Amino acid sequence: DQQVKQNSPSLSVQEGRISILNCDYTNSMFDYFLWYKKYPAEGPTFLISISSIKDKNEDGRFTVFLNKSAKHLSLHIVPSQPGDSAVYFCAASRTSGTYKYIFGTGTRLKVLA
Amino acid sequence: SQTIHQWPATLVQPVGSPLSLECTVEGTSNPNLYWYRQAAGRGLQLLFYSVGIGQISSEVPQNLSASRPQDRQFILSSKKLLLSDSGFYLCAVDLTYNEQFFGPGTRLTVL
Numbered sequence: 359d360q361q362v363k364q365n366s367p368s369l370s371v372q373e374g375r376i377s378i379l380n381c382d383y384t385n386s387m388f389d390y391f392l393w394y395k396k397y398p399a400e401g402p403t404f405l406i407s408i409s410s411i412k413d414k415n416e417d418g419r420f421t422v423f424l425n426k427s428a429k430h431l432s433l434h435i436v437p438s439q440p441g442d443s444a445v446y447f448c449a450a451s452r453t454s455g456t457y458k459y460i461f462g463t464g465t466r467l468k469v470l471a
Numbered sequence: 472s473q474t475i476h477q478w479p480a481t482l483v484q485p486v487g488s489p490l491s492l493e494c495t496v497e498g499t500s501n502p503n504l505y506w507y508r509q510a511a512g513r514g515l516q517l518l519f520y521s522v523g524i525g526q527i528s529s530e531v532p533q534n535l536s537a538s539r540p541q542d543r544q545f546i547l548s549s550k551k552l553l554l555s556d557s558g559f560y561l562c563a564v565d566l567t568y569n570e571q572f573f574g575p576g577t578r579l580t581v582l
């Protein structure tokens with residue numbers, strides 16, 4: 359049972375345009391969400407996070423939006439750059455107890471120059 | 472700052488052979504440690520986590536096991552590898568509140 363889903367395995371975007379990566383979750387107990395970026399043969403690196411008490415968090419070119427009623431979050435990258443080309447994973451957790459993260463299957467973003 | 476060492480970086484093993492992957496963490500004490508696997512075409516799957524020495528929780532049934540003999544050492548093992556064990560294995564540690572830091576990973580190919 360996939361509790362965190364990224365239904366788009368890949369996405370191609372022109373340089374300078376907006377990239378929108380989507381993530382859906384099923385467990386309403388999740389209250390903290392993160393996005394990780396992963397290059398080939400490397401470990402994922404933390405990108406941005408959002409708590410369920412917020413609906414938006416912004417950090418430079420990256421903005422994460424959370425829609426709790428729809429159990430949906432999205433990552434917006436604007437403007438997109440070629441260096442953003444990577445696999446992006448969303449992850450969800452419950453802040454009570456051990457921080458076990460449930461990751462989505464990832465979306466491969468390709469930013470075209 | 473925290474550092475995670477994983478070795479080996481790459482490994483090719485025959486089916487039925489044993490496995491031992493090691494993860495050591497520097498720059499922290501009593502960390503929560505995690506083993507993840509990224510298989511081809513799949514996301515990051517949590518395999519094991521540990522909140523202390525000798526304390527291991529398994530997330531998925533499989534032929535893998537984990538041990539934590541020391542505070543900052545986490546080992547992933549198997550007695551007999553399967554083809555389906557191929558993947559990219561990542562060790563992670565809780566970095567800050569609700570954020571995990573990942574090691575460089577080990578690419579395992581089972582032939």
